[in-house]
Amino acid sequence: MVTKQRRRSALDRLWMPLITAAFLGYFGYHAFHGYYGILSRERLEAEAAMLSRQLEALEDERVGYERRVEMLRSDKLDADLIDFEARLALNRIRPDEVVLRLDAEKQ
Numbered sequence: 001m002v003t004k005q006r007r008r009s010a011l012d013r014l015w016m017p018l019i020t021a022a023f024l025g026y027f028g029y030h031a032f033h034g035y036y037g038i039l040s041r042e043r044l045e046a047e048a049a050m051l052s053r054q055l056e057a058l059e060d061e062r063v064g065y066e067r068r069v070e071m072l073r074s075d076k077l078d079a080d081l082i083d084f085e086a087r088l089a090l091n092r093i094r095p096d097e098v099v100l101r102l103d104a105e106k107q
Contacts, residue, residue: 068081
């Protein structure tokens with residue numbers, strides 16, 4: 001009868017804790033320094049504030065469009081608005097009007 005005895009090395013006892021520590025270190029590092037990490041909070045808050053300002057501007061623009069559409073409804077037609085839109089679309093002016101052209105760089 002042959003028995004094999006081998007001596008247990010320190011690595012046999014430490015391989016699981018070493019792998020666990022490596023995983024914890026990897027995820028811990030990215031929890032702080034990653035794109036959505038704790039240190040990126042300021043960047044994300046600044047981006048959220050910028051997007052909130054854009055949303056407010058778009059909502060104001062939408063309200064303006066809603067007002068213009070309301071003025072073009074058949075029961076509330078505004079003669080001045082229709083005249084303005086028609087002349088703008090046809091690129092025409094009246095003989096008594098003055099047109100001031102601005103250069104592209106001044107606009």
